Amino acid sequence: MRTKTLIRWSDNMSVFVEELDAEHKLIIAEIGELYSSRKGQPHNTLQKRLSFLVNHFISHFAHEESYMEKDQYPNLGAHKEIHHVFVNDMTALLQSLNNAERFEISDESLNMIARWLDNHILTEDKDYALYAARRALSPAEDRGARPA
Numbered sequence: 001m002r003t004k005t006l007i008r009w010s011d012n013m014s015v016f017v018e019e020l021d022a023e024h025k026l027i028i029a030e031i032g033e034l035y036s037s038r039k040g041q042p043h044n045t046l047q048k049r050l051s052f053l054v055n056h057f058i059s060h061f062a063h064e065e066s067y068m069e070k071d072q073y074p075n076l077g078a079h080k081e082i083h084h085v086f087v088n089d090m091t092a093l094l095q096s097l098n099n100a101e102r103f104e105i106s107d108e109s110l111n112m113i114a115r116w117l118d119n120h121i122l123t124e125d126k127d128y129a130l131y132a133a134r135r136a137l138s139p140a141e142d143r144g145a146r147p148a
């Protein structure tokens with residue numbers, strides 16, 4: 001029987017920065033792991049793994065934003081806000097599970113996380129990637145740098 005995969009890495013997700021691609025791949029793998037092995041796992045294990053995932057999102061977002069800052073990405077403010085809202089949603093999910101009688105991560109929650117990430121990489125992260133690629137190709141003078 002084939003296991004359903006919620007989200008899969010594909011080359012068109014690349015943002016042309018090896019480190020950021022590696023972080024996206026790691027998060028995608030963690031979502032897949034959680035999805036396939038969450039049934040019958042002890043409360044503590046699930047809680048730890050979901051916290052790890054949230055922390056990986058947070059550190060990835062900070063890292064990605066530092067790249068955007070360095071490149072003077074004009075949509076940085078809006079992008080940061082999107083990250084911020086998602087982290088708040090994830091934190092609320094973690095909190096509600098911590099307070100629930102049973103720590104169970106529903107298909108719906110994992111689907112929501114997977115769909116969000118898939119869409120975010122392919123649209124907003126990709127927008128930055130294309131901006132950075134164009135910027136790298138444009139002459140330095142166009143970016144306000146003094147010619148050598």
Ligand SMILES: [Fe+2]
Nearest residue numbers: 064120124125
């Ligand atoms: Fe992002």
Ligand SMILES: [Fe+2]
Nearest residue numbers: 024064121125
């Ligand atoms: Fe990202």
